[in-house]
Amino acid sequence: MAGDGLIVRIQSADLVFIDRGSEHGISRDDLFDIVSSEMLVHPLSDSILAVTPKTVGALQVLQVYERTSLARLVQLDRGEDPMLKPIALARDADRIAEIEKLMIRGVRLAAGMDVSRRVAIIPGL
Numbered sequence: 372m373a374g375d376g377l378i379v380r381i382q383s384a385d386l387v388f389i390d391r392g393s394e395h396g397i398s399r400d401d402l403f404d405i406v407s408s409e410m411l412v413h414p415l416s417d418s419i420l421a422v423t424p425k426t427v428g429a430l431q432v433l434q435v436y437e438r439t440s441l442a443r444l445v446q447l448d449r450g451e452d453p454m455l456k457p458i459a460l461a462r463d464a465d466r467i468a469e470i471e472k473l474m475i476r477g478v479r480l481a482a483g484m485d486v487s488r489r490v491a492i493i494p495g496l
Contacts, residue, residue: 375403375460378430378453385444387430387453392438401432402470403458405447427451429470430458446473 376391391397405428411421428447432440447453461467 376458378405378456378458379439381454382441386433387442387444389430389432389440389442389458390438391458392436392440394437397432397435397440399432399435402445402461402467403430403432403442404428404461404466405430405444405451405453406457406459407451424459427456428453429461429473431470431474445470445477 376389376395378387379390380388382388389397389403404426406424407427408422409425410419411423412418413420428451429445430442431445432442434441444453461470
């Protein structure tokens with residue numbers, strides 16, 4: 372899961388900017404995993420035995436500019452700070468389907484909370 376960019380700005384509770392845009396081949400509705408590193412540390416020597424990527428969230432690109440894009444946080448694990456987290460384009464069909472289910476669930480939750488459909492689809496409006 373190599374990094375395809377970084378989250379470089381938190382615009383609001385659910386909107387972020389990433390450092391990839393049209394010049395990097397990014398398109399509206401692209402889906403990305405938000406990645407963190409998980410370290411395996413030896414319990415006696417405190418030496419790092421392994422560092423493995425761990426998916427901690429997902430985002431969907433809403434607007435694409437030349438060198439940056441605005442994206443909506445679809446999911447983020449509790450306690451994770453998205454700022455400067457690496458992102459990786461979601462390529463696996465199962466993972467894409469999982470992210471799409473999260474997106475649908477988010478719209479339904481917003482609709483159930485008496486929020487207009489427009490705000491439910493595009494948070495921050």
